[in-house]
Amino acid sequence: MRQSRGAATHWAASPWLFLLPGLAVIAVFNLYPFLATVWQSFTDARTLLPGHWVGLRNFQDMLHDDQFWTALRNSALYVALVVPCTVLLPLLLALLVQPRVRFVGFFRAAFYTPVVASVVVVALIWNWMLDDRGLINGILHALGAGPVPFLGNGWLLLFSAMALTVWKGLGYYMIIYLAALANVPRELHEAASVDGAGAVRRFLSITVPSVRSTMVLVGALSSVAAFKVFSEVFLMAGPTGGPAGQDTTLVMLVERTGTGLSGRVGYASALSLVVFVITLVLMLLVLRAGRGEGER
């Protein structure tokens, strides 16, 4: 059917007009900053001084920067230790609060509370608890042990920040798992029970396969979040990144080098680009692993 000129114009322009506000926002707040970061990573730009093209020098400097390797190690450790916990523990928690029994609403709300609590407030409370003269060491002292330097030892501080991240994220991922568990047919569990399968067997053979795609999603989300961790470590270890900067993560290093009136914007942009590439690879790996599992 032949369309009139007006109708054709309307048909062709409409999608773009509808998309325009969204595209403009993406262009201004995502695309432009991203391209500017890529460009600046090859310059020696500073906060108030325009940069000159320096080629790969920022990336070469990175290879000789001890702080970069420390930060990369810490961010990688965060992923390696936090992600398994945030994939498995919320699933167990979701199983615990899934049955509709008395007071289950209270427990669901209690587990979710850390998610809505301000990370600043939570980190302060943890700092007070883990202080040399805080609650935990007080208990240890009463038991004749300690004090354990949770906040004075670089490794313990990093593990404490990881524990905070896991604790704070449990409720969030638990909700995602609860939604996934609601879709697991009850008949499967009933049939397995009739066949004599115990709770562990049912968990491994029914629950886990049924929520595998959700586990992949949680894995991808928590991997990205763990690799880009900032607030928990910054608040617990302080702006210097713990004793001698030993707990600095990559995003903290970006913040430290790139902000302030004397910020090394070029170098911080190069660091950001490295974070971006690693995060992208990480996410693709997790998703690929999930797909591979699904195809099996």
Next chain:
Amino acid sequence: MPISRGTLPRKAVGAAVPVVLAALTLTACGGGGGGTSADGKVAGDISFQTWNLRANYKDYFNGLIAQFEKEYPDVRVKWIDQPADHYADKLSADAAGGTMPDVVNVSPDLAYPLARAGVLTNLDKEPASAKYRGEYTPEAWQANEMPGLNGGYAFPWYLNTGPLFYNKALFAQAGLDPDRPPKTYDELFADADAMARHSGGKVATLAATPAIEDFGRYGVRLMNADASEFTYNEPKGVELLNRYKQLYTSGGLDSTALTNGPEESGQKFLEQKVAMNPGSAHDLSNFKENAPTLYKNLGITDAPNNTGHPNMYVMGLGISSTSRHKAAAIAFAHFVTDKRNQESFAHKVAIFPSTKGSLDEPYWTRDDGTDEGRVRVAAARMLKGAVNYTPVVMSDEMKTVLQNQVALALQGKKSPKQALDDAVAQSDRLLKQS
């Protein structure tokens, strides 16, 4: 010709490109533009940015502005106040966007990068501002002079210095005389050692690792004459770090000192977990309100120094180099920082004026018998001859480098000499890149 699906976006893009470029060009130029002459008429609308002062001093500043506008009816002052956190980021965004307020509250370390980027006016080069130089103490004016930039870049405003607070009860418990606090570094380290021994390592004397101003007070030369290289790794610097290392090992330095900032150290003192902490007259009301037991046992002494020159903190008012009404901006900045208004502000809050002769006024020389009066007089006495030890070229990143290397030395992972050599090498490299 009907518009096909394929041609519309291309055409739209073609039309949009010049529009976007024009918009970008316009926005890029909008905030800039050269400033006006400083010798022109004192007239026009100017903006005045302070650093976290509105919450407590709103009425004072509104009154001050009204008074100025009465004296200069052709000027309108718009007051902007920024929160304490991320002030440097706010300044950098303003400077980069060409939207710097006409009169802006800066400390010397913030003024330096702004001056170097050409965003602040060199007050010594403008006759309209240079004529006021003699009204301020030389130390205060010099604090805003930037190495290699030949001039002062901010009107000196208020000063502060820290007495050292100490907990008399903890001193007495450790068998030390609570009325004889340490006056020298030797006494400080000896008392800290005694405190750690008597308390079985439970009470530390200090809660923070040495910062650059501590090296300055100890008598370490921090930089070379033209501020192009750091020199705090000289033997005296190594000596200070060695002493801090012994202090850390003996328990005289709090175990969390490696990560403590000023707030955390202050909190430790408030909780009576450490015996001494540097502070300012501001802290008295905090102690009175939040730690009455500590307040009852509070001792106040001068911070030890080996140079005879205590440390001071300086605030200033800079003038944007692109101000459209520079004459008005200079007149207002001078008005806020002149003798009368500085003294009037310093009567309202525990700060000290930087104008010549102000600290000789009875308010800062006569002890009225109150704790506040005692701290005020002691601090004012310290401010005479005080200097700002923190080099203006030392960026936050360089301060972090020093703090991290000091931590490595205290942990025994590096020798103090090696740690300071590394800190100086890294800081020099950053300085050269800047």
